[in-house]
Amino acid sequence: MKYQNPKLQRMLAAEYVLGTLHSRARARFQRLMTHEAALRREVIYWENRLAGLNGRFKPETPRGVVWASINYQINNTNKVVPLRTASAPPPRTLWRNWAVVSTAASVLLGFGLWQQMNLPPQIITKTETVRVEVPVVEPLPYVAMLHPEKSEAKWKVSIYPEKGLIKVSTTGRYAIDEQAKSLELWVVAKDGPHSLGLLPTQGDGEMPMPQGLQMDAGDATLAISLEPRGGSPTGKPTGPVLLAAPAVRPA
Amino acid sequence: MVDAAHLTQLLAATAAGDQRAFRELYDASSSHLFGLLIRMLKRRDWAEEALQDCFIKVWQKAETYAPDKGAPLTWLMTVARYRALDLLRVKRPEVEMPEEGEEQSLAFADETQSPEDGAIESExxxxxxxxxxxxxxxxxxxxxxxxxxxxxxxxxxxxxxxxxxxxxxxxxxxxxxxxxxxxx
The missing domain is CATH 1.10.10.10 (Winged helix-like DNA-binding domain superfamily/Winged helix DNA-binding domain)
Incomplete structure (x- = not known):
């Protein structure tokens, strides 16, 4: 295309602002514009003239969660936390049904057996048995009892950092509108709160610890916050904190 | 009513890294940008995502605004409109084109326009x-x-x-x- 043609340039600038260019043409024009002051002037001309049409857009107030997400991002410039939309992965939930877990386990087991059966027979040439006594000491978990004021519900949370596992058992039931809200469990570390996952409002459950999460040495502090359904959209607590309590690890 | 001189100040303070000014800028202008994004993108979740992108961009690029580029709200709306256009180019295949007669009326003389709407328009x-x-x-x-x-x-x-x-x-x-x- 003869981009030097001023008439054509003017037209491209107008169409760029109007929005009729397809994506490659748009990108091409943007590159061109960075080198050509005259084109930038044309673009600004049309941006301001066509802005007269903006009055037809009716203002609408966005949800508070959008600001929370922006605010989080500008304070954590290296991390990009997109708003949780339908395409985002669902947050971890403590509420894993044992039946599902055991089904998955038996499927895996079955697959393992099937693989074994398809392997060629192994020829054992030499066997050697060495008996070594290894004392197995299970490290004790961090344990926290979480009991919100004015509620019958209590949670016992056990964190096994070595196993990368969190177990929760709930006494009673904590009433929230589960269509709209979720309870989120946090560990409050020196560098701020880190999500451990969603807390069940009743019953027991367990889930893996988030990848890469290190517990600070010594005792830890856990907290529960009330979040939009599915958990905080920002990765940090956005709702009221129900309680914070120590998680103690017996020496 | 959005005061252009005040928005210009807020943009300048935002460019200097003033988070309180940025918050005020968001409060004063986000509903206008969001209205545009909902109208163009037709989906609230996309509009929220786009609004977030826009303000991150404004936070990073506020210093590129200059009054000779136009009114500050016009500039912000332009940021939003270009973001919407980029998203539409990627996502449009998923959007059903409206059938004849279904889309909102495009009659230009719009009597329902309030004086407040008029206040946000450029000269x-x-x-x-x-x-x-x-x-x-x-x-x-x-x-x-x-x-x-x-x-x-x-x-x-x-x-x-x-x-x-x-x-x-x-x-x-x-x-x-x-x-x-x-x-x-």
Whole structure:
């Protein structure tokens, strides 16, 4: 295309602002514009003239969660936390049904057996048995009892950092509108709160610890916050904190 | 009512890294940007995602705003509109094109427009209005559909059930006539 043609340039600038260019043409024009002051002037001309049409857009107030997400991002410039939309992965939930877990386990087991059966027979040439006594000491978990004021519900949370596992058992039931809200469990570390996952409002459950999460040495502090359904959209607590309590690890 | 001088100050303070000014800027302008994004993208979740992108960009690039680029709200709306156009180019195949008669009316003279809406517009709205009325029906419709729906030439051709070349010339003649009228 003869981009030097001023008439054509003017037209491209107008169409760029109007929005009729397809994506490659748009990108091409943007590159061109960075080198050509005259084109930038044309673009600004049309941006301001066509802005007269903006009055037809009716203002609408966005949800508070959008600001929370922006605010989080500008304070954590290296991390990009997109708003949780339908395409985002669902947050971890403590509420894993044992039946599902055991089904998955038996499927895996079955697959393992099937693989074994398809392997060629192994020829054992030499066997050697060495008996070594290894004392197995299970490290004790961090344990926290979480009991919100004015509620019958209590949670016992056990964190096994070595196993990368969190177990929760709930006494009673904590009433929230589960269509709209979720309870989120946090560990409050020196560098701020880190999500451990969603807390069940009743019953027991367990889930893996988030990848890469290190517990600070010594005792830890856990907290529960009330979040939009599915958990905080920002990765940090956005709702009221129900309680914070120590998680103690017996020496 | 959005005060242009105040928004300009807020943008300057935002460029200097003042988070409180940025928050105030968001409070004063986000509903306008969000209204535009909902109208163009048709989906709230996309509009929220886009609004977030826009303000991150504003936080990072506030220093590129200069009053000679236009009114501050116009500049912010332009950031939002370009973001919407980029998203539509990626996501449009998922959006169903409205059937004939289903889309919102594009009649330009809009009596329902409130004085408050008028307050956010750039100078020369009356002039643009007059000049739009001077376009031929197809030219006017093409320009408005492109502006409000973010349609490409191809999408316009499909929507208006006309050959691509014809639609391109409606858009171009429409824009040329607009310019002649605006500068006369």
């Amino acid at each position: 020369g709205i009356g002039r643009l209005d007059d000049c739009m009325k001077g376009l031929q029906e197809e030219q006017r419709q093409s320009v408005l559909l492109a502006y409000y729906e973010g349609y490409t030439h191809h999408e316009l051709a499909e929507r208006l059930n006309a050959p691509l070349g014809t639609v391109k010339s409606w858009v171009r003649r429409g824009l040329s006539r607009l310019r002649e009228c605006l500068e006369s």
